[in-house]
Amino acid sequence: MKIAVTGTAGQVVTSLIERGTVAGHDVIAIGRPDLDLADPASVVRALEAAAPDVIVSAAAYTAVDKAETESDLAHAVNGAGAGAVARAARLLDVPLIHISTDYVFDGTLERPYVESDPTGPTGVYGASKLAGERAVLDTHDNSTILRVAWVYSPFGGNFVKTMLRLAGDRDEVSVVADQVGNPTSALAIADGILQVANNMVSDGSSSLRGVFHMTAQGEGSWADFAQSIFAASAARGGPSASVRSIGTADYPTPATRPANSRLDCTLIARVHGVRLPDWRTSLDVVMDRLQPTAH
Ligand SMILES: NC(=O)C1=CN([C@@H]2O[C@H](COP(=O)(O)OP(=O)(O)OC[C@H]3O[C@@H](n4cnc5c(N)ncnc54)[C@H](OP(=O)(O)O)[C@@H]3O)[C@@H](O)[C@H]2O)C=CC1
Numbered sequence: 001m002k003i004a005v006t007g008t009a010g011q012v013v014t015s016l017i018e019r020g021t022v023a024g025h026d027v028i029a030i031g032r033p034d035l036d037l038a039d040p041a042s043v044v045r046a047l048e049a050a051a052p053d054v055i056v057s058a059a060a061y062t063a064v065d066k067a068e069t070e071s072d073l074a075h076a077v078n079g080a081g082a083g084a085v086a087r088a089a090r091l092l093d094v095p096l097i098h099i100s101t102d103y104v105f106d107g108t109l110e111r112p113y114v115e116s117d118p119t120g121p122t123g124v125y126g127a128s129k130l131a132g133e134r135a136v137l138d139t140h141d142n143s144t145i146l147r148v149a150w151v152y153s154p155f156g157g158n159f160v161k162t163m164l165r166l167a168g169d170r171d172e173v174s175v176v177a178d179q180v181g182n183p184t185s186a187l188a189i190a191d192g193i194l195q196v197a198n199n200m201v202s203d204g205s206s207s208l209r210g211v212f213h214m215t216a217q218g219e220g221s222w223a224d225f226a227q228s229i230f231a232a233s234a235a236r237g238g239p240s241a242s243v244r245s246i247g248t249a250d251y252p253t254p255a256t257r258p259a260n261s262r263l264d265c266t267l268i269a270r271v272h273g274v275r276l277p278d279w280r281t282s283l284d285v286v287m288d289r290l291q292p293t294a295h
């Protein structure tokens, strides 16, 4: 399969290049300056020139707090930019897999969110991603939206790397314990994307299209996640710190984040046969990559 993916250095695009290549696919990553999501004409032009069998829309404006003061740019990239990717997929007549987020929800529900639950983003980033979902669904029927969450990997910037950096220069790190979710490895996301792509290319049924939740099994708070990161690091002889559990009110940020970010992934298991590993299993894989010599 010839897979075009948006972005060049992001966590999901880098993981898809690795996992897709291992699986024998031709993965072409297209990003700035050739494809700039803030410039819709460049998006259509670059994707048409690549002539792929399937498009994966993985690039996005992901700076959650900064988005609060860069609303126009966040919406241009995540909203209109996603629409431009969908127009390219329509022109090429190929399946589109678009990546979205748990931050489309307000987090007030007491159980994991299912796909049909009402959205209600609490910040600009979530609102811009929701606009992107709608642009995709309005533009191209042959689309699947995968909502992922709390992404980490050996690549780019993420919570795991932030925690390891903080542990390098302090004994204790304060982390919020009242936001719960599903930490998900970008490498596992890449494997899920490949399975969904295979399904879409070989089967045109509408049941395979639409919105799906796709996160790792298992849940935890950011404080739980930090604790597991430090335990895994210590076991490899790397930096560690103790976690002080704090409340969201004690960690003020420009953007409001959902208290409950948990996504129910029953639908994608049933329809696509995709079930990502437990997050603690995937964390070990990523820690082995980040600290290969530390054992
Ligand atoms: N990170 C997370 O925790 C989560 C992410 N998601 C979603 O998953 C997807 C992948 O996220 P992730 O891999 O972590 O993102 P990263 O922040 O690691 O990377 C973002 C990517 O988007 C590219 N990009 C940003 N702006 C533009 C632009 N104007 N034009 C073209 N490319 C641009 C970057 O380009 P460059 O390569 O040039 O740097 C980079 O490749 C996104 O859709 C995100 O919304 C969903 C839930 C959680």
Ligand SMILES: Cc1cn([C@H]2C[C@H](O)[C@@H](COP(=O)(O)OP(=O)(O)O[C@H]3O[C@@H](C)C(=O)[C@@H](O)[C@H]3O)O2)c(=O)[nH]c1=O
Binding pocket: 062, 063, 064, 101, 102, 103, 148, 149, 150, 151, 158, 159, 162, 166, 173, 174, 175, 176, 179, 222, 251, 253, 257
């Ligand atoms: C660095 C740090 C963060 N925190 C808190 C802030 C926040 O509530 C939580 C996670 O911090 P982050 O800045 O990594 O979170 P954030 O950037 O909001 O992560 C989100 O990114 C976007 C792109 C998504 O789509 C989401 O799924 C989610 O992964 O931990 C602490 O409590 N202590 C700390 O030392």
Ligand SMILES: [Mg+2]
Binding pocket: 062, 063, 064
């Ligand atoms: Mg962040």
